[in-house]
Amino acid sequence: MADTFEELVAKQRAADAAQHTVEALRDTYGPPAERGMTGAQSGTYETALRAWRDLDREVQTALSDYARHTGRPRADIEAEVAQAAAEPQDT
Secondary structure, three states: OOOOHHHHHHHHHHHHHHHHHHHHHHHHHOOOOOOOOOHHHHHHHHHHHHHHHHHHHHHHHHHHHHHHHHOOOHHHHHHHHHHHHHOOOOO
């Protein structure tokens, strides 16, 4: 199996962080369709959006692979990963 549970949690945290970046940019620049962004702003937003999408796709694929290898329901694993990712990290 390629990913451990801890690796799934780390991937979920990375995707969550990317989502927060996109949301922060949207709050700062305004919704892309409503307000004209400068070229630099548009590039920054699009790059952040692609990163979030790619990370989320990676999480979804890893969750499916983990579920298949463990024989457990994907929904259960996804819920456990989401819960663990939402908890503060030990430093």
